[in-house]
């Protein structure tokens with residue numbers, strides 16, 4: 001089983017255990033998550049990215065909005081302008097503060113790229129400083 005497949009299994013369990021999948025906001029975010037996964041796969045194919053990096057990209061796509069589910073449950077809104085609630089930062093916290101990421105990805109080797117991608121994904125402009133060519137797909 002590749003990294004994405006096992007992460008996806010855990011992701012399903014995580015959502016089932018922690019959220020109401022009948023809730024419209026949760027359903028919306030689940031749909032969005034898998035659209036992003038499919039888009040990531042499509043882009044990787046177009047870029048002829050190798051299998052490992054495609055796998056990593058799909059894991060990132062799967063986990064990129066993990067903070068949104070908690071946000072939906074706790075705040076009942078996705079409007080960050082009125083709540084000053086940053087779901088990308090929350091996602092990083094949820095996955096890395098207590099090493100929760102190990103439940104999704106057993107190999108720690110890709111933690112940095114996963115963390116950076118999630119932290120940066122909601123920014124309109126992100127600072128490329130400190131990111132490798134692979135991390136920005138330069």
Ligand SMILES: [Fe+2]
Pocket residue numbers: 064065087088121122
């Ligand atoms: Fe997001």
